[in-house]
Amino acid sequence: MDLSSELGRATFLKLVPKCDIVIENFRADVLDTLRLGYDELRKVRDDIILISMPGHGKDGPERDYVAYGTNVEQLAGLVSLSGYRDGPPQKSGISYGDPVAGTLAAGMAIAALIARKRTGKGQYIELSQREGLTSLIGEQVLGYDISKQLPERMGNRHPFYAPHGCYPAAGEDRWVTIACHNDDEFQVLCTLIDRTDLAVDERFATANARHANQDALDAEIATWTRTRSREEIFELLAESGVPAAPVWSADELYDNEHLRARGFFEPVWHRDAGAWEMERPLYRFTRRPTRIRMNAPAFAEHNDYVLRELIGLNADEVAQLEAQGVTARVPDMASHQ
Amino acid sequence: MESALAGIRVIELGQDIAGGYCGKLLAGYGAEVITVEAPGGRGRIRAEGPFADEAAPGETGAMHLYLNTGKQSVTLDVESVSGTALLVRLLEHADAVVVDGPHPWLDDLGLDHDTRAELFPKLVTTLVSTFGQTGPYADYTSTNLTSFAAGGQMALTGEPDREPLKNGGYQAEYQAGLNAFTATLAGLWAADDTGDGDEIDIAAMEVMASTLEASLNTYCYLQRPALGGRRGNIMSSVIGIYPCADGYLGVHAMPRNWPALARLIEGDDLVTDERFYSQAARLQHEDELRATIYAWAGDKDKREVYAAAGKMRAPVAYVHDMADLYESPQLAARHYFHEVEHPLAGTLRYPGAPAGMSETPWQTTRAPLLGEHNGTVYKGLLGLSDADLSVLHGQGVI
Numbered sequence: 001m002d003l004s005s006e007l008g009r010a011t012f013l014k015l016v017p018k019c020d021i022v023i024e025n026f027r028a029d030v031l032d033t034l035r036l037g038y039d040e041l042r043k044v045r046d047d048i049i050l051i052s053m054p055g056h057g058k059d060g061p062e063r064d065y066v067a068y069g070t071n072v073e074q075l076a077g078l079v080s081l082s083g084y085r086d087g088p089p090q091k092s093g094i095s096y097g098d099p100v101a102g103t104l105a106a107g108m109a110i111a112a113l114i115a116r117k118r119t120g121k122g123q124y125i126e127l128s129q130r131e132g133l134t135s136l137i138g139e140q141v142l143g144y145d146i147s148k149q150l151p152e153r154m155g156n157r158h159p160f161y162a163p164h165g166c167y168p169a170a171g172e173d174r175w176v177t178i179a180c181h182n183d184d185e186f187q188v189l190c191t192l193i194d195r196t197d198l199a200v201d202e203r204f205a206t207a208n209a210r211h212a213n214q215d216a217l218d219a220e221i222a223t224w225t226r227t228r229s230r231e232e233i234f235e236l237l238a239e240s241g242v243p244a245a246p247v248w249s250a251d252e253l254y255d256n257e258h259l260r261a262r263g264f265f266e267p268v269w270h271r272d273a274g275a276w277e278m279e280r281p282l283y284r285f286t287r288r289p290t291r292i293r294m295n296a297p298a299f300a301e302h303n304d305y306v307l308r309e310l311i312g313l314n315a316d317e318v319a320q321l322e323a324q325g326v327t328a329r330v331p332d333m334a335s336h337q
Numbered sequence: 338m339e340s341a342l343a344g345i346r347v348i349e350l351g352q353d354i355a356g357g358y359c360g361k362l363l364a365g366y367g368a369e370v371i372t373v374e375a376p377g378g379r380g381r382i383r384a385e386g387p388f389a390d391e392a393a394p395g396e397t398g399a400m401h402l403y404l405n406t407g408k409q410s411v412t413l414d415v416e417s418v419s420g421t422a423l424l425v426r427l428l429e430h431a432d433a434v435v436v437d438g439p440h441p442w443l444d445d446l447g448l449d450h451d452t453r454a455e456l457f458p459k460l461v462t463t464l465v466s467t468f469g470q471t472g473p474y475a476d477y478t479s480t481n482l483t484s485f486a487a488g489g490q491m492a493l494t495g496e497p498d499r500e501p502l503k504n505g506g507y508q509a510e511y512q513a514g515l516n517a518f519t520a521t522l523a524g525l526w527a528a529d530d531t532g533d534g535d536e537i538d539i540a541a542m543e544v545m546a547s548t549l550e551a552s553l554n555t556y557c558y559l560q561r562p563a564l565g566g567r568r569g570n571i572m573s574s575v576i577g578i579y580p581c582a583d584g585y586l587g588v589h590a591m592p593r594n595w596p597a598l599a600r601l602i603e604g605d606d607l608v609t610d611e612r613f614y615s616q617a618a619r620l621q622h623e624d625e626l627r628a629t630i631y632a633w634a635g636d637k638d639k640r641e642v643y644a645a646a647g648k649m650r651a652p653v654a655y656v657h658d659m660a661d662l663y664e665s666p667q668l669a670a671r672h673y674f675h676e677v678e679h680p681l682a683g684t685l686r687y688p689g690a691p692a693g694m695s696e697t698p699w700q701t702t703r704a705p706l707l708g709e710h711n712g713t714v715y716k717g718l719l720g721l722s723d724a725d726l727s728v729l730h731g732q733g734v735i
Contacts, residue, residue: 060666060671062647062666066650068591068652075657079505082494082502083502083505088570089585090578091570093492094548100515103512103516104519106519107522110522111341111522114345119339119696124693124696126695131692132692136358137506138404138687138688139385139506143659145685145686151659160385177482181381239477248492251561253549253553258542261471262471262543283539284539285535286536287535
């Protein structure tokens, strides 16, 4: 639906009364420019819940700046904390701001529904993506307000605990993480790697000592890990209560025994894509089993459902929308070139 | 103004980051959240500094002050017999409980799945852990680092020629906590509709495996690796982090943003430069474009570039450190930070609402002292007497 056309806008405003929630992911100024902001939507449904999720929020001097997911994590402060000890701030492997904003928005939608059920009122939810993400490093931010010291980038290490790192395992580019949060775990680790001498070495006797002598400790641990497979290390340590895990890639996760045993992947059938497997909905409700109810829709697959059944347009009106270019049945790929 | 989740009571067990963040969000939007802490306050959240007052570390650590905003604190040794009994009574008075920790935690108290379902039919129970409640790894212990590795995000983070890297802070745990928040609300919404509670199993490993962008889906579909491994700081010339004079600039240009980016860097000549005029051309001249952006960024002031880029709608930001956040004109204009007074930590500036609600806004109120609400909860809610409390106190149960 081309919302910038008068007919498209009018059609959209006929859809809103049929909806509980409108969620939009435009830049801050777009919805108001389209004259489809919260006040406009309320005129056609008083208790509508509108969720906007602009990068910077709806006001402030930077509101119209462009920001994608990687920019969001830079602005939120996360990137400044990430990085090797001797290196620059490091981006996350994914566009981290995106799934965080999406998950938060889903929660806010339900919070607004719960409030509406009690008060009868809808509301406007404004999710500034950078602010939402700063919420996930809040203790670092507040820590700065306390200490006035910028946190150091420390790679995979921890401010207090050691060992705490990513160690090479046997094979090409194979890695395993090991992290001890207390003396007991470290003692067990020393036994498992057959290095009880480390457990009584005064350089490693206390958490503070281990932290101060991490380079030496990491070298000792890596000597042991280097000749063993990640899975062997993982099983040995995890079974004995020492936190450890391989660095698994997506293709390895696809065959992972744990995810398979939990039924993480669900077979789906798609008209165009055929049969394959996807990850199932994340939240496992015991009494309300979750599953993938619908495939990703084909382009315009639900035009008729929305325009005719929900809004109640007749066949001529639907055809007119299409003829005027307000709706379409095939995508315009020009914007992707 | 009223709060979104007014009238909803939540018990938080475990005192770790994922459950703690979930509880913080529920409390900020108005639920009554009671966090159950070990007598003596041995939980991890209270242990981590920096501390506003070194003489009162358990009450003034940054993690505790931040994650426990808006909550009530009771102390309870849940593993003692009378402690478990009190926990059961608390859960009878709750709409939801959030439990952070590996698999057998509640079961060991005699509160296994079937018992919980029988005792608390209306309760929404959110169990958040790294590996979830079922499967061969369910009982394994973990930390933020090992969880981040198991979930697949770590394999994508860092430089290709160095070891994989976790990102900053405790993101594996925070992501699990954020999902626990959304799932708990979904459970409450459904329970309110039908009167039937539910149990929800949230595994951080699955949370992260679901957010690997195209990597997992592509492998599922094509059975071959999608985007390779660690992506480094510069994924392509126009998506990356470049050093500038006083910090780092982050560039993220999709094809339609190229003209704006090129104008920012050099002006109209670069927009029409045939080496870079299309996505395919830019890919062919990737090295030259990287060199161009490196050379341009090197002597620039981060704030000046950011302001100029914003006006020109070029997607360039700068890497904000913690000081930059507190100095940000944008965050200041939006009153993002909330000044909160705490009797032992003093007045500090807390990150505020993760998202704004026009009718039922977020509130930041201070973290509780350890056991501050023992009286309110045990006497007011459960109807215990002062004599009961002193017996429990004497036994070390509270």
